[in-house]
Amino acid sequence: MARGSGMAVHLGSCWFPAAICGLVLACAAGLHGCADRSGTSADADMILKLAATRPRAGAPAAYPYKTGRLSFPKDEGRHTLLDLPITLVEWHALYAHLAAEDGSRYLLFTTFVSFDPVEPLLRGKFPHCIATLVDVTGNATHHHYSMDNLKRFADGHADDETAEGDRFRWKGPGNPFEYDFHVAWKEADFDCAADLDLKMVKPPLVLNGTGYVQLPSVNSGYYSQTRVRADGRLVVNGVGRKVSGVLWVDRQWLGLPTADGSSYCYDWWGLQLDNDQEAIMFRIWDTRTRKVAASRLEINRADGTREPVEEFTLEDTPRGWRVQAPEPGWDLTIARVCQGHPDGGKPTKTFVDARWYSCDVQGTVAGKTVGGVAVAELVPGNPPAVSAADVLKALGGQPKAR
Numbered sequence: 001m002a003r004g005s006g007m008a009v010h011l012g013s014c015w016f017p018a019a020i021c022g023l024v025l026a027c028a029a030g031l032h033g034c035a036d037r038s039g040t041s042a043d044a045d046m047i048l049k050l051a052a053t054r055p056r057a058g059a060p061a062a063y064p065y066k067t068g069r070l071s072f073p074k075d076e077g078r079h080t081l082l083d084l085p086i087t088l089v090e091w092h093a094l095y096a097h098l099a100a101e102d103g104s105r106y107l108l109f110t111t112f113v114s115f116d117p118v119e120p121l122l123r124g125k126f127p128h129c130i131a132t133l134v135d136v137t138g139n140a141t142h143h144h145y146s147m148d149n150l151k152r153f154a155d156g157h158a159d160d161e162t163a164e165g166d167r168f169r170w171k172g173p174g175n176p177f178e179y180d181f182h183v184a185w186k187e188a189d190f191d192c193a194a195d196l197d198l199k200m201v202k203p204p205l206v207l208n209g210t211g212y213v214q215l216p217s218v219n220s221g222y223y224s225q226t227r228v229r230a231d232g233r234l235v236v237n238g239v240g241r242k243v244s245g246v247l248w249v250d251r252q253w254l255g256l257p258t259a260d261g262s263s264y265c266y267d268w269w270g271l272q273l274d275n276d277q278e279a280i281m282f283r284i285w286d287t288r289t290r291k292v293a294a295s296r297l298e299i300n301r302a303d304g305t306r307e308p309v310e311e312f313t314l315e316d317t318p319r320g321w322r323v324q325a326p327e328p329g330w331d332l333t334i335a336r337v338c339q340g341h342p343d344g345g346k347p348t349k350t351f352v353d354a355r356w357y358s359c360d361v362q363g364t365v366a367g368k369t370v371g372g373v374a375v376a377e378l379v380p381g382n383p384p385a386v387s388a389a390d391v392l393k394a395l396g397g398q399p400k401a402r
Helices: 020-026 045-051 116-122 388-394
Strands: 008-012 065-067 070-072 089-100 105-114 129-135 140-146 159-161 167-170 178-187 190-200 212-214 219-236 239-254 264-273 278-286 291-300 306-308 311-317 320-325 330-336 355-365 368-379
Touching (some): 045 239, 045 368, 089 368, 105 178, 129 190, 140 178, 178 219, 190 239, 219 264, 219 278, 219 291, 239 264, 264 330, 278 311, 291 311, 330 368
Antiparallel strands (some): 008 311, 089 105, 129 140, 159 167, 178 190, 190 219, 212 219, 219 239, 264 278, 320 330, 330 355, 355 368
């Protein structure tokens, strides 16, 4: 089936190199201009509703917090060549749906990427930091990235910082799962600064139940903090606005590749619903056959427990997608509120033609009406391949601690 044909694809759940998703997107160039919001509210009401979620019973209240094979705050910090899997590349990717007091709606994406052990291989190919602001109300998208090495990607806890002062940092052992976030950049005709206080309000979704995924080409650590409250200030072109919203943290670390390259691309979604559920969903395409090779849907239930969905149907529609699953009774539409380019215009050229979108979600779960928001990441091209032989050469023939 060709992508975008509108046909339904019946998907069974199995793992594939989804761990590459965050890194590939972190390297994408920007999208300029938003359009085609017909049929969606494109307003801030749902974001404010989601932001009002109170901490759930069972939400982690202290460090250390252990779940699956992970321990927090340790696994929020840098992994090393001495860890298993041997870690070469890792990142925090943050997706914030924000609403301002005047009703304006935004999607702010930022990621901090560390690949010190293989810096000679990836220097100039992948940014260490990327930030993109989608102004849904104002029909504009602004993009920034930096190839400069990070100032810090700390051990033992979350503390990422660029040379320019952009940061994602824990608030210390006495404030578990609370963070300080700042990002700012300037262009010739645009400037932006965001300062947010972040607090996780339910347990993280630990992928595969353990937080570790054995993939055909690489081992990966993977968890998502699917519901994080965000409050702070956003300044755009000198105009400051108080903002509130809901944020998603995607956290991955990748090991030594066991295969040379791949011929796959992917579509990925992060859904946040007003029934206090969230979900990761993705499908992997074989670029040679143009068929879906693998897929995944995992739900973080309202009580913070994980629910893998074994069978679901994902259908492309003119304005987005429809997902149906007999268990847990899902029938949801995911509608883009931002096309990523002006009416009649062409999408901006990006790294492997990547795109991401701010979306509205509507439908039913177990017969009850739900709404929500989502982020969609679409990567139709192949990322540059890095072989195991190249990595071992860069490491001097064998793994060494820094």
